[in-house]
Amino acid sequence: MSFRDRLLGVFLACAVSISVGAEQVQADEGMWVFNNLPRKQLKEKFGFEPTDAWIEHVMQSSVRFNSGGSGSFVSSTGLVLTNHHVGADTLQKISTAEHDYYKEGFWAKTHADEPKAPDLELNVLQSIEDVTARVNGAVEAGAAPAEAFAARRAIIATIQKESFEKTGLRSDVVTLYQGGQYHLYRYKKYTDIRLVWAPEFDIAFFGGDPDNFEYPRYDLDACLFRAYENDKPAKVEHFLKWSQAGAGENELVFVSGHPGKTDRLNTVAALKFTRDVRAPFVLDLLRRMEIMLQQYGQDGEEQARIAKEDLFGVQNSRKAYLGQIAGLQDAGIMAKKEAAEAALRARVESDPKLKAAYGSAWQKIEQAKKTHAELMVQNAILEQGRGFGGGLFQTARTLVRLAEENAKPNTERLPEYSDAGRASLELQLYSTAPHYDDLELAKLTDGLGFLTEKLGGDNPLVKKVLAGKGPAARAAELLAGSKLQDVAERRKIAAGGKQAIEESTDTLIALAKLVDPDARSIRKKMEEQVIEVERQAYGQISRALFEIEGPSRYPDATFTLRLSYGTVKGYTENGKPIPPWTTMGGAFDHANKHGNKAPWALPQTWHSHKGDIDPKTPFNFVSNNDIIGGNSGSPVINRAGEFVGIIFDGNIQSLVGDFIFDETQNRAVSVHSSSIIEALKKVYGAEALAAELGK
């Protein structure tokens, strides 16, 4: 379960979510921010009182993978453990026709053998500061949405830049409770990341798509990177010690990671928009991408290799979205949401002061969702670039906008072009990740087809984009006329600023220029008529909740560091008890049950070392921690702050977790710490590496 949404781009836009139900947080629900942990619940339920040092240690041992996932430091020598499927983006990018790291796995016996990721950025949270008052203070009371949006953008850019200049740390203002609170997150950043160890794809994703989101499971979904500083392994103060026993049944465990996005507390109108408009659109798009990538992969073995990681991501997202929409289409789940919302609204209506201040919020959101429905397709096509599939158009767009935005003051730029984010933007823009002409052609052809289908063949912009040709012929022409696959060319154009863009004869630069006025226009409408309206309305609801309940809730996930607590325990499915963990021996049984055929074919290394492996070693386990996509790779930690496992999936029952948490069957699935050590030692012969873990 990877937080692939970030990669796919379309799906994150306009994530608006906040506490809106009247239901109280109960059970082990919650993705808690580190500056407001549920100390009371932990003490009452588990007798556990985390010290400040414990919290600081866990926070600074946790790592965010900006490619979309989580991880943790597990040695003083900069080792970072994450999922194989989180590392996949890098494994794919460093692979070639000759050496397929993604498929075959890898182990660097010396530091010199550790290959460098072309564009991976890791973030480690250093501090959180509440800047709510400053952000809200910059927006004049009664300002129109457009003005309010601009004012907020400006003060956020200013705060981020000040913080960056003062501390040198990556500084992001995070909107929590959408207008309820704004917090400044400061991260230490690592951009020299190298691969140390990865198992074969066949054991990392054992059982493939059929077993994905299923349990019992038998996956070694883990890999190790090493963070470097100044060309040397980073010396890390905070890292997780390795638990001797690993996770045990009924043990209290914590997950410290970066859940991507939840809509758990959205209003009913917003949930129905997702159910009836957005999720069906996204699913159609995902299926379209899946078939396109399958077709491309059929062209040959090398094409199959090239498409593999993209395809995995799309299939993973498709399965996750199917689970979500199924939940939303379940009248029982929606009824709970409706009841909770009705109760809160009744409470607000019953108090004249609350009613005057907050009573209009729900209707505003309902109206904003109607507008969102009208703008959604154009926004996806033009602004998010789905009508121009593939990476090179995005590169061209970035170059065109970079020149335009650089000419503006920092506070007036699109946020992704602000000074504070410049280094991260350039890491992506100048990435040396491999470029594949034929995959780019397949994606651009499909994108132009999608554009034409959705806007119509007679649309004036479509006609200009296609220039009298069909999508396939036009895509070939556009790619033939561009040099943007060459990083030096990108740097040259970026250095040339506005003049270079104006004078460029590059076909993709020309396309990006052609599309940009319409793209910016639709983005502006989204910002002013949807995002800002919702932000203000959710701000009202948030304040109503604070007044009624106090600050007892966690905000919806925002791909920022959260702590969830829970216990290792099995569950019951169709009347059958599901055990809390599987074993490494069970993997062999599971393979046999499926005739040892793909995707249940264990790698040769496992067959060769079957006799060496202790079959009773716990392999995967479940706990009732509250997680979501983006948590992939999160460490599972015991009371002592030690590493006991690594999150890699949720069971099929957890897929409604975007909207609602159900403790009875909702389970997080992890790789057990013991199996990682066992595999490193017995299967891969990496004794020295195993010894480095936790030290």
Place this chain on the structure above:
Amino acid sequence: MSFRDRLLGVFLACAVSISVGAEQVQADEGMWVFNNLPRKQLKEKFGFEPTDAWIEHVMQSSVRFNSGGSGSFVSSTGLVLTNHHVGADTLQKISTAEHDYYKEGFWAKTHADEPKAPDLELNVLQSIEDVTARVNGAVEAGAAPAEAFAARRAIIATIQKESFEKTGLRSDVVTLYQGGQYHLYRYKKYTDIRLVWAPEFDIAFFGGDPDNFEYPRYDLDACLFRAYENDKPAKVEHFLKWSQAGAGENELVFVSGHPGKTDRLNTVAALKFTRDVRAPFVLDLLRRMEIMLQQYGQDGEEQARIAKEDLFGVQNSRKAYLGQIAGLQDAGIMAKKEAAEAALRARVESDPKLKAAYGSAWQKIEQAKKTHAELMVQNAILEQGRGFGGGLFQTARTLVRLAEENAKPNTERLPEYSDAGRASLELQLYSTAPHYDDLELAKLTDGLGFLTEKLGGDNPLVKKVLAGKGPAARAAELLAGSKLQDVAERRKIAAGGKQAIEESTDTLIALAKLVDPDARSIRKKMEEQVIEVERQAYGQISRALFEIEGPSRYPDATFTLRLSYGTVKGYTENGKPIPPWTTMGGAFDHANKHGNKAPWALPQTWHSHKGDIDPKTPFNFVSNNDIIGGNSGSPVINRAGEFVGIIFDGNIQSLVGDFIFDETQNRAVSVHSSSIIEALKKVYGAEALAAELGK
């Protein structure tokens, strides 16, 4: 290239097509009706003058597979040759977990070994009668569309019933030039069809989806059935003799078969509707089905077997539609259509009489397509049943409607319930084809999800259908409460008439009853506001063309028997000459080139007999005959009326053939007659069967 649209159901509805461009038929374009063959062109270009006997012989040797395809009699003993992929529907239905005819192939050494198809109907055209005057005479001048539609339905039902009672032959009134002409087609019908021989899937569809619609090609896409009458092999008067040499380069060849549907002569407004509305909708639906079937097939080897033929059909359609939409999105192709239409309209406008009689037609069609766009989704979901995927809902619907329609006079019934078509309807309704609970569940779950997405979770009908549950839980409940998988139960309900329906507690019968008022309502709107409006408008255009040009055009394809002529010849692709045929030896080279891996793995029989096969034997060949989906299995015939090959595909350039014919690259792809004999003798050791062909 199978005419799978028939199976998928959604796609045939409202096929309206007629000659509307001002372009003259040229080159070897044309799907000619047998009572208006292009004698002049054949004489002038090829010096060929078919005799009445030649025409009669070819007509009565040609066979329509009502499951969606074509074929021919190739022996006096009732042998019918068609494509493996046309026979696939039957091969799948007679297969079990123990014996997979579809995958493994089959050869019946004696008549007693020939397994019977559970629901296959073959039609052989006996005569064509022009009934235009009678049909038009039944519609009063100035009648409103609803009345006109009812009147036409009634007279057609009457004509069909009269003809059937008089001749005992299946009698279909076919609408040609949509209101330009109505012809009565009479067919001899065979419903006892047994399998004689089929090769393995791996050689029938060698190269799989990647090679589909590609050329050069190396497929033995052929199989043999035998028609039985009175439990004995049918004695057939008209069958094709087997050519000794087979098709030769530059030879004049004819294709006699049943092209399913073309929109070649649609108005520009209708083409744009297809481009922007219908084709994108169908493609999304096909991708949805493809992913659903893939997912189902991953559940195990038996599930993969069960899903295989469905999956093949969906993938084939998806690729065909992609080719079509790509053609429509090509501004060059659309410009040709626009120019032709503008010229015709100018000609009509320039003549006051023509203008008064026909000038309003194009606008009427444009309006009808707007209405069609509004109704399309609901029509697909409710009337065509896409919101209730799988076969059992269709069975329930048929039973519910049968009871209701039987109570009406024949002339007032929905056409599929008229007396003339009753036997064909019952063949399907009481089919003993196997039923798979889990596939049905997957399809119904997906269908209910589609329904909910498209109509919205708050739609009152959707709420009633889901009954408070999510799609998956509701689908399981619906299937658990139905006995319709049992053919005896179907017969019992059908025999019980209206009372049995009213009293039934079967959950699917209840669902069909619940949905039927809305489904019938949307169908009525489609008939009266779209189909009838278009029929009248295309009738006007058709008459305008007759007046201007005379009856020199062929009507668009309607899954009725057509003759196309052409020559065997290669073409040039990307500057590279593509030879007119491949060889059987080339198949081994092609397999080697792809590492002998699926889908390029030749069956073991081929490897075992490699030394016996003459590698120079022509295998597949291309000709510039004008064909489309539904032509699959059509015999390719020489001047002497002999069999020289069998159509099985079109090249990728032919996929725009739905709209426009381009002789330069558009090619039909056939299996060469020599390779069928060579394979039967050398690979399969079926000497006796080979000797039976053409005798």
